[in-house]
Ligand SMILES: Cc1ncc(C[n+]2csc(CCOP(=O)(O)OP(=O)(O)O)c2C)c(N)n1
């Protein structure tokens with residue numbers, strides 16, 4: 001499984017640049033990064049997807065992010081129950097004759113047609129990344145003109161906040177879970 | 185100092201804040217975009233001494249050297265564009281060696297920011313990878329708090345350089361100045377403190393159960409002030425210790441449990457001990473490739489404990505059994521009571537055999553016709569007090585210093601470890617001299633590295649910095665020549681290097697100069713040089729083809745060292 005991190009960061013100029021620069025210089029790979037305001041004024045929440053598979057390397061990525069002064073907290077949600085969603089806009093070449101056919105497919109995926117022109121239409125879809133991949137696949141034979149994907153956003157299920165402040169402090173004081181025996 | 189509200193310019197706020205941070209010395213160089221700050225200096229020059237360097241790289245290395253000598257935050261200052269860019273080598277050096285430093289740069293005014301204005305460089309962008317944190321101050325109201333945060337970040341946790349970039353209009357803007365007194369609030373910055381009970385228990389179980397334990401002592405032992413606690417633990421449990429380059433002075437060299445330096449040019453006994461140990465206790469070090477050799481075969485049969493202030497270092501290079509992210513001194517205090525008193529005679533006997541073998545190969549035992557760098561360094565060690573400070577440059581002489589100089593006291597060595605920055609040693613020594621003018625300071629430099637920053641001689645003379653310069657002149661970029669000899673068929677591409685006539689150079693700058701090329705002249709010359717206050721230059725003309733042994737070739741197994749041949753096999 002791909003790694004998914006949810007970070008809470010201070011809303012200050014250059015924070016996204018610091019994160020991107022960190023990934024580049026540490027030779028980690030960002031698959032997608034999505035940022036937006038969080039529920040707390042002055043902070044943003046960022047979902048970062050990486051292609052790192054290995055547990056210890058994932059941990060290093062997380063701790064490197066935590067080292068950035070403007071990063072308040074980072075949770076690795078990869079192995080936790082969470083909702084992961086992505087949105088995509090897909091422009092399909094479609095004149096009147098096949099619009100119905102496309103419309104049927106789109107319904108199956110709970111997607112929507114949000115724009116229509118004489119020769120094309122735009123499909124909007126939200127869901128797990130796999131579902132989007134699959135919709136793109138079935139639309140490809142019609143002729144896909146353009147794809148715009150947002151990248152993943154993630155949220156832990158249940159009543160807890162992904163960036164619970166007490167947890168944050170505990171982590172940073174070295175009393176978190178992760179420092180336990182790495183190898184038996 | 186009264187904390188009444190006053191209307192001050194940004195430039196004045198800079199100095200007000202530096203005074204409040206306890207800064208006594210600033211190393212810098214003026215220019216257009218930092219002029220307001222320099223203009224305001226006059227009102228503060230009774231409290232802060234500004235050292236005019238000859239190149240901004242020197243300012244950064246001096247601030248770093250000052251910081252390493254004093255334990256305080258070093259401060260370097262420069263103008264925008266070329267001035268700021270010249271600081272980068274120094275920031276990168278400080279970053280790698282976790283040295284607390286604040287760099288203050290002028291920037292073009294905010295209304296032209298981003299327009300490629302004259303002398304504009306995006307210095308916060310350019311230094312992102314080589315600073316712990318950085319600020320571009322866009323309004324004067326935030327300036328005081330930024331400076332306070334910068335010092336706090338620089339000196340706490342894993343220390344490092346912090347950059348503050350201040351546009352010229354912000355320096356000129358006036359605001360009501362009130363020094364902030366509320367606690368610093370950085371929601372994303374909480375340096376770790378102590379180990380959990382479970383972690384302590386896990387450590388104790390491993391230590392008390394080990395037959396062949398070994399402590400790896402790094403820079404963190406010194407920075408965290410954990411030296412005494414470490415000594416107490418190793419003496420109680422009879423655990424030998426090997427040090428990193430930056431931890432070279434973390435344990436007295438004469439301590440019977442000290443095996444000396446590990447790694448590429450470490451002692452053979454230390455490297456063998458690492459490979460044979462059944463427990464590695466890594467304290468405040470980061471398993472750099474220069475100390476591990478090939479990771480696959482590194483200390484294959486040991487359990488491992490790693491204690492470090494920086495969580496991102498844990499399990500980065502070497503996988504460990506217990507990783508503790510906390511302050512080292514705190515952790516050692518936590519585990520000390522539970523460490524069992526125990527003798528480990530068998531393990532120490534095994535190590536002793538490796539040490540005896542090394543003694544036989546010692547180059548100091550040999551008769552040599554030419555002067556050897558190792559002899560010079562040993563003589564310096566024998567002739568100056570234990571509390572003298574040695575600052576080295578980078579190369580063979582640096583490794584010889586690590587091998588042949590016996591550091592008995594902590595904080596007696598400053599050297600560029602992680603970045604290996606040639607040109608660091610001399611300016612860093614000048615910077616260190618501003619901590620305590622009465623301290624004896626020796627800059628041990630190579631002929632190559634010294635020529636990279638020797639223009640700072642003028643600074644040393646102007647300030648009468650109490651620095652004795654020992655140039656180990658082998659006519660080569662010696663360390664590179666050694667690699668060429670060993671791995672490139674002795675094809676010495678661009679490593680022979682000429683020098684100016686150092687005696688004339690000394691004369692030109694007005695410092696006493698000495699040249700030594702015979703072994704018997706070393707000691708009298710050192711004695712003579714030590715009588716001078718202020719800068720002195722000694723050129724030691726040494727053997728051109730001296731090799732630093734042992735050597736673990738880059739990426740090789742740690743125990744597969746290239747050793748100096750036994751004396752009966754060959755000569756030197
Ligand atoms: C700024 C910089 N450039 C290049 C190097 C690569 N390098 C490492 S050691 C060395 C030779 C140093 O020569 P010298 O200062 O004469 O010291 P020696 O090894 O001869 O004692 C070189 C070129 C470096 N470490 N730093």
Ligand SMILES: [Mg+2]
Pocket residue numbers: 579630631632656657658659660661662
């Ligand atoms: Mg040389």
